[in-house]
Amino acid sequence: MAAAEAGHWEHPYVPKDLKLPDYVPCFLSQKDILVPYLGTSFLLVSLIWLFSGRSKLSKTDRLLMCWWAFTGLTHIILEGYFAFSPDFYKEKTPHFLAEVWKEYSKGDSRYAGRDAGIVTVEGITAVLEGPASLLAVYAIATRKPYSYILQFAVCLGQLYGCLLYFITAFLEGDNFATSPYYYWAYYVGANSSWVVIPLLIAIRSWKKITAALQAEKKMKTR
Amino acid sequence: MAAAEAGHWEHPYVPKDLKLPDYVPCFLSQKDILVPYLGTSFLLVSLIWLFSGRSKLSKTDRLLMCWWAFTGLTHIILEGYFAFSPDFYKEKTPHFLAEVWKEYSKGDSRYAGRDAGIVTVEGITAVLEGPASLLAVYAIATRKPYSYILQFAVCLGQLYGCLLYFITAFLEGDNFATSPYYYWAYYVGANSSWVVIPLLIAIRSWKKITAALQAEKKMKTR
Numbered sequence: 439m440a441a442a443e444a445g446h447w448e449h450p451y452v453p454k455d456l457k458l459p460d461y462v463p464c465f466l467s468q469k470d471i472l473v474p475y476l477g478t479s480f481l482l483v484s485l486i487w488l489f490s491g492r493s494k495l496s497k498t499d500r501l502l503m504c505w506w507a508f509t510g511l512t513h514i515i516l517e518g519y520f521a522f523s524p525d526f527y528k529e530k531t532p533h534f535l536a537e538v539w540k541e542y543s544k545g546d547s548r549y550a551g552r553d554a555g556i557v558t559v560e561g562i563t564a565v566l567e568g569p570a571s572l573l574a575v576y577a578i579a580t581r582k583p584y585s586y587i588l589q590f591a592v593c594l595g596q597l598y599g600c601l602l603y604f605i606t607a608f609l610e611g612d613n614f615a616t617s618p619y620y621y622w623a624y625y626v627g628a629n630s631s632w633v634v635i636p637l638l639i640a641i642r643s644w645k646k647i648t649a650a651l652q653a654e655k656k657m658k659t660r
Numbered sequence: 661m662a663a664a665e666a667g668h669w670e671h672p673y674v675p676k677d678l679k680l681p682d683y684v685p686c687f688l689s690q691k692d693i694l695v696p697y698l699g700t701s702f703l704l705v706s707l708i709w710l711f712s713g714r715s716k717l718s719k720t721d722r723l724l725m726c727w728w729a730f731t732g733l734t735h736i737i738l739e740g741y742f743a744f745s746p747d748f749y750k751e752k753t754p755h756f757l758a759e760v761w762k763e764y765s766k767g768d769s770r771y772a773g774r775d776a777g778i779v780t781v782e783g784i785t786a787v788l789e790g791p792a793s794l795l796a797v798y799a800i801a802t803r804k805p806y807s808y809i810l811q812f813a814v815c816l817g818q819l820y821g822c823l824l825y826f827i828t829a830f831l832e833g834d835n836f837a838t839s840p841y842y843y844w845a846y847y848v849g850a851n852s853s854w855v856v857i858p859l860l861i862a863i864r865s866w867k868k869i870t871a872a873l874q875a876e877k878k879m880k881t882r
Contacts (some may be wrong), residue, residue: 558824586869
């Protein structure tokens with residue numbers, strides 16, 4: 439990240455020949471980025487957990503509301519910003535959302551490089567899955583009958599996005615991380631929750647739905 | 661498609677600067693490709709329609725079985741071949757499946773160019789959605805309680821794939837068709853069924869599932 443002549447900076451990303459004209463380095467440290475993000479998320483989750491405690495919802499449903507609120511806002515705010523800000527890496531002020539993606543690109547330079555597949559997956563995630571996740575919070579809280587199928591749908595979208603994310607990187611040589619640390623912490627680590635949790639919720643929703651359909655079938659054939 | 665010196669051929673695809681070393685032109689005409697594909701599909705669909713007529717299944721369920729058999733085999737055979745045959749455009753014999761993709765690439769050269777996003781979507785479609793579509797035929801025929809959620813899942817996968825397919829092309833300049841004819845006939849036309857039909861089936865499945873969950877809720881609160 440050496441400052442070159444005339445105010446131009448070399449980017450820290452891999453591959454080195456990635457062209458990022460007018461790149462401006464991160465202003466914030468990893469900690470400065472993670473603490474506000476995780477801190478706000480923790481606050482949000484705590485509030486939902488606390489307030490939902492006054493309802494008759496099960497603990498699982500309350501946990502799911504926390505997850506859907508967290509993932510929904512992450513999709514809309516963080517990923518929404520990325521999808522519609524092609525020039526985030528040129529940002530000259532310490533804009534928090536630009537900093538997030540400048541930092542994350544150390545784990546996957548396809549973000550700074552604006553790979554069409556990445557932008558599309560993030561766009562679909564932000565525009566469709568984000569609002570649908572928030573709708574899931576409402577659907578669980580108000581026990582809507584569409585709650586399970588909605589959760590199932592969003593989970594499938596998240597899983598499809600992750601599959602695509604990892605397979606395209608593999609096909610293109612899997613060489614987009616600045617170092618093994620960023621590869622494991624950002625590329626693998628930060629995404630792993632969006633593989634494991636949607637998989638668990640999708641399985642649970644599938645079971646709930648087939649059980650209801652099974653019950654309906656029995657009722658009719660009685 | 662002029663034959664160049666020493667047995668090398670210029671490819672007909674757009675953009676012209678796409679590098680396809682050892683490209684060999686199509687042997688079969690559009691008709692020679694479409695007639696066997698549509699003919700076999702028609703035969704398959706007719707057989708399923710005929711045999712399912714002996715069951716007590718509704719006409720809608722019988723139609724759905726026809727669709728799932730057709731789309732499942734298309735996913736597994738046609739798209740499966742593409743996903744795992746990076747060198748199809750070099751094929752020196754009139755191999756039917758290679759011909760399909762040589763011809764289709766006139767509507768979208770990203771197939772011949774082996775775009776990572778396309779290969780990934782086609783791979784997911786062939787490996788996951790293909791077998792799941794055939795399972796849907798069986799699930800409908802035997803009235804399994806998971807039939808609707810399975811159909812819903814495959815439809816979402818197909819819709820996500822199509823969204824990604826069209827948005828990435830748009831982001832990359834939407835200039836991959838040899839001519840407007842191929843753009844509309846192959847890129848738009850051939851894919852439109854996989855937008856409209858999954859959308860209709862997904863909506864139907866959603867309604868069936870929420871109805872069952874609604875009924876279950878009423879039963880419990882009675």
